[in-house]
Amino acid sequence: MVKIMQRNLHLGYGYTALAYFGITSLWVIFLQQRGLSLVQIGLCESVFHLTSLFSEVPSGMLADRFGYKAILIGGRVAAIAHALIMLMATNFW
Numbered sequence: 001m002v003k004i005m006q007r008n009l010h011l012g013y014g015y016t017a018l019a020y021f022g023i024t025s026l027w028v029i030f031l032q033q034r035g036l037s038l039v040q041i042g043l044c045e046s047v048f049h050l051t052s053l054f055s056e057v058p059s060g061m062l063a064d065r066f067g068y069k070a071i072l073i074g075g076r077v078a079a080i081a082h083a084l085i086m087l088m089a090t091n092f093w
Contacts, residue, residue, distance in 0.1 A: 027086070034089075 031041045063071040 030086075 028041055028045070031044060036044070059071055059075070
């Protein structure tokens with residue numbers, strides 16, 4: 001049982017690392033194909049990473065208050081909304 005858990009843990013870490021790096025590079029390529037300049041792509045990435053940075057602690061406090069599962073669901077809904085906005089946007093603004 002422990003051997004299976006260790007294997008799954010290593011596979012999970014590998015998947016997370018690969019998924020993170022793959023999504024980031026795909027978004028940059030997608031934004032470039034949509035006609036954004038490198039400065040605009042950099043601004044989009046900056047906003048994304050700053051939002052992640054400033055949301056880490058408050059999300060932990062919200063999870064303590066409202067429950068971990070509710071915050072995970074809310075985060076997934078926000079990620080879906082973000083993806084839809086990015087896919088449907090016609091310009092930078």
